Amino acid sequence: MNEKKHSTVLDPEKASLILTETIPAVFAEMTFMDAMPVASSWGVAESEDPADTAAAVRMAIDMLMPLSCRLELSMSSELADNIADILYGGAEAESFTVGATPATIAADQNRADSTLELLNVLAGSFLSAYFGAGTPFKLELPFFLFGASEVSDPSIARVEFNVEGLPAIVTLRSIRYRY
Amino acid sequence: MAEFKSVLLVDDSATSRMIIQRCFEMAGIQVGGFICAENGLDALALLKCNSGIDLVVTDINMPKMDGRMFTRIVKGDPLYAKLALIVVSSIADGDAEAELRSLGAAAVVKKPVSPAKISEALGGLS
Numbered sequence: 001m002n003e004k005k006h007s008t009v010l011d012p013e014k015a016s017l018i019l020t021e022t023i024p025a026v027f028a029e030m031t032f033m034d035a036m037p038v039a040s041s042w043g044v045a046e047s048e049d050p051a052d053t054a055a056a057v058r059m060a061i062d063m064l065m066p067l068s069c070r071l072e073l074s075m076s077s078e079l080a081d082n083i084a085d086i087l088y089g090g091a092e093a094e095s096f097t098v099g100a101t102p103a104t105i106a107a108d109q110n111r112a113d114s115t116l117e118l119l120n121v122l123a124g125s126f127l128s129a130y131f132g133a134g135t136p137f138k139l140e141l142p143f144f145l146f147g148a149s150e151v152s153d154p155s156i157a158r159v160e161f162n163v164e165g166l167p168a169i170v171t172l173r174s175i176r177y178r179y
Numbered sequence: 180m181a182e183f184k185s186v187l188l189v190d191d192s193a194t195s196r197m198i199i200q201r202c203f204e205m206a207g208i209q210v211g212g213f214i215c216a217e218n219g220l221d222a223l224a225l226l227k228c229n230s231g232i233d234l235v236v237t238d239i240n241m242p243k244m245d246g247r248m249f250t251r252i253v254k255g256d257p258l259y260a261k262l263a264l265i266v267v268s269s270i271a272d273g274d275a276e277a278e279l280r281s282l283g284a285a286a287v288v289k290k291p292v293s294p295a296k297i298s299e300a301l302g303g304l305s
Contacts, residue, residue: 029291030198087194110194117194120240121290124269128289133273139240141191 010067015130015172016157022125023161023170030118031086035161035168056080058145059116061123062175065138066131069156072145072171073119079166083118084111116142122170181301182209185229189215189222189237189249190267199236199267199292206294208301218242219249226253232262234301239268239275247282254283263304267292 020037027035056077062070088110119142127137154174161168186203188196196215203210214229216222218241226232235253239246246266253259265286266279276287286300 026291029293087198113192114194117192120192121269124290127270128273136274137270139270141240141242 010069010130010156010172010174012156015126016159018126018129019157019159019170019172022129023122023159026118026122026125027161027163030121031083033083033086033164035163037159038162039160057115059119059142060145061119061142062140063123063127063138064140066135068175070173070175071119071123071126072173073115073122073168074171075115075163075168076166079163079168080111080115082164082166084114087114112144116144126172181304183234184211185214185231185233186210186212187214187216187222187225187229187232187235189217189219189235189241189246191217191238191241195238195267195290195292199297202292202294202297206298206301208297219244219246219252222249223252226259226262235262235264237264237266239266239271239279247279250279250282250284265300 024035024037027033056075057080058072058074060070060072062068084107088107120139123139123142124137127135127139131137156172156174158169158171161170188199190196190199196213200213203213211231214225214232216225219237220243222235222237223244226235237246237249246268250264250266253262253264263285264283265288266284267288267290268275269290271279271287271289279287286303288296288300
């Protein structure tokens with residue numbers, strides 16, 4: 001294997017730029033939606049917790065190689081519904097309600113699975129664009145985040161997007177494993 | 180145009196399986212039926228009891244048994260020597276592609292997948 005040597009830390013400015021470029025491309029290819037970057041930041045403390053804004057759905061994927069970091073995707077429930085709607089068709093994509101019938105449970109599963117798969121592809125595209133072809137990657141499986149305690153690690157880069165009128169926030173974090 | 184009796188789709192994401200299936204349809208590839216598995220382990224079991232499968236499309240990053248191990252086992256088994264296998268993954272490029280091809284994958288497609296990418300991958304099957 002012709003393994004490349006990489007810095008032991010991510011360059012926040014480069015990471016922010018690549019997120020700004022790759023996320024709209026993946027949204028367009030997978031969901032046919034326009035994701036316009038509206039704000040990006042790096043190397044500064046987060047001004048607000050994304051969970052306090054419109055981010056009702058929050059998920060993450062850990063990247064273990066070539067560097068350890070976490071990519072988080074936060075979005076409103078409405079945007080998550082719209083993504084499932086586009087991928088699965090409107091008839092199946094109903095919002096989750098208490099006392100769910102089998103149809104709404106299936107719709108909720110569709111929404112969960114489609115947003116997690118979107119994040120998986122976003123992470124792969126980010127890694128390819130950041131490190132280039134020829135770099136061995138290792139990704140964990142994507143998962144949902146619940147609660148503010150999950151966001152304690154520092155943000156490396158953060159980009160906010162307007163996805164056809166709805167907000168989405170992508171945050172790249174360093175991760176400290178706690179065994 | 181390519182034609183398959185039975186295609187085994189191996190991906191833990193139902194969304195990904197659905198998108199790949201749709202890409203086959205949009206690319207005009209005739210498929211008698213799709214069989215789905217959520218990981219390599221389940222896929223191995225399905226392969227053993229479905230002799231009609233003539234194409235496998237597998238992801239890499241999956242629980243229980245990942246696509247690398249699955250590809251290694253399948254293509255290392257003389258029983259499946261002629262079975263076409265392509266990999267579709269978000270992390271399949273560069274050296275990963277070379278490794279997967281050395282394991283016996285006929286083609287490697289990077290997600291997000293499209294009808295054109297699927298057509299191109301299947302076009303290379305002998």
